[in-house]
Amino acid sequence: MNLVALNPASLILGQPLPFALRGTDGTLLANKGYVLLRDEIEGLLGRGVQLCVDIEESEESHRAYLAQLQQMLISDQPLGQIASMKIDGAAPAQAGRTRQGPVDWPELQWKTTQLLSNPSATDFGSRFLALHTEVARAALHAPDATLLTLILRSSDETRVYSATHVLLVASVCMLVARDGLHWSAEQAARAGRVALSMNISMTELQDRLAQQSAPLSGAQIAQIQDHADRSASMLASLGVSDRVWLDAVRQHHDRAPGPLAGRSEAAQIARLVQRTDIFAARLAPRAGRTPMAVTAAIKACYYGEDRQVDEAGASMLHTLGIYPPGSLVKLTSEEIAVVLRRGSTPTTPRVAVVRSRSGMPTGELISRDTSQPNWRITGVVTQEELRMQLPIERLAAMV
Structure with a gap:
């Protein structure tokens, strides 16, 4: 175990930890993926606990730390300042890099939450591309393992609900688009991009609502009702210029039953995302509400608002099966x-x-x-x- 002191000010409260948090003796204080709250951090610091990270458990943050250390050495910073430097808990992941081995889902949940909660126009495009590439690889090359993992995590996850939700919706959309609707590779990829980004304007609100037992406030209702338009506008401000992508995000809550033929590409994608969004939402627990069984959730999407068989919903059921992985x-x-x-x-x-x-x-x-x-x-x-x-x-x- 190789421990490095952590700068407490660099931790982003309310977001999943990108590494395990430990004390100076290696004692585990919080697992990777745990969502720290302000009173928990203040309690630890109030007791004089020094927060540390094991280098072996924090690859990306450690690389950022070493790069920062090297820069300080090059610029002839005082040795005392170099010696006192602590690892940064908010060090960003390398933007263009995607994992080649098995998916580390807690890490991917954290990456998704970080990207969608704190987007920056300077690196949003590259970070989003890396995220989409990793999700697409998992969904299309290991679909059953991906479905099993995300469905089980969705039915047991309230702290990072928004990230888990869009990861599941994007994975299902890309799989159904390819295997059920037989869309082109580009249209299937677009469906994944729409699903991952559709709630970017309300990521933090979704995470709060997953644990909120009180009725929605007027402000929360208003934020939910206009989030599709706000998400599209936000994506445009972050550099997204794909009109189909933006239009599909804007329409992803439209209730328009009926065949997909004759609709624009954006409207077709929006319909698939809408049906999958409903399916995934019914799997998730809420404060005071238990999740629906997977089989019931997928069957509920089979019929549209007109009580007729819905093409997108039927393709989802035929692709995933009556008993999808994770059921x-x-x-x-x-x-x-x-x-x-x-x-x-x-x-x-x-x-x-x-x-x-x-x-x-x-x-x-x-x-x-x-x-x-x-x-x-x-x-x-x-x-x-x-x-x-x-x-x-x-x-x-x-x-």
Whole structure:
């Protein structure tokens, strides 16, 4: 363990930590991805706790630290000033770099929150491109693992709701656009860009509302109602010049049932984003409200506002299946399982048992093929009924 002192003033409160926070003896104070509140920081500092970061757990921030240190040495700064320099908790990620290995979802949630909460015209384009590239790679090259991870995180996440939500919506949109609607690669990519950026004007508000039990205030209602126009205007001010992208963001809450044919490209994308947005929102918990079962959420998008089959919603159901990865199901064996990946038919996915027929959590995750009579799906289970923390990373590794 190689600890470096952290500058407390550099921490962005209310946002996920980009690294684990530790004391001078290496004691873990907060996990990576944890959202620190002001009173928690003040409490630690009030007790004289020195905040530190393990270099091995903070690659990007450490690189920024070393670059800053090198610059100080080059400019002949006093040795005392160099020695007292602390690592910056808000050091930005390298803009154009995308991960090549498995996705670190807590880190990607943090990157998304940081980008959308504090956008800057100077680097928004490059940072957004890097984010979109990483999400597209995950969604299109490892779709089942991506769906499983984001659906489970969405049903259990309130602190960084906005980032988790747009990551899921973008992933589903790009997958459905490619495999369900057979759009061009560029149109599918555009759908992902629209989904990732649609709520940029209300990112912080969404995160607050996810934990708010009181009724919406008049100001909050107004901010929600005009966020689509404000998001489009904000994106334009940040350098986005793609008219289709901006128009789709502006229309992503329009309620316009009916076929997609005959609509503009922006309107088609907006309709897909709107249906996926509804699906993802129903999965998410709120203060005082439990999330809807995945199967119920996706079936609810199958019909449009005119109570007819909706083309975008139907494509989503056909692409993801009746039991998408991340769904909780009950088997004929009376075991409870998590759907790992889609099967040869919409009703026969591959699953992992997480609770035995006796109602006890399984120490070992057991894979089942639901096309077999002994393990057919007999019903769905909600998060509230399951009442256990799922090992998301272990499940994703089984996909």
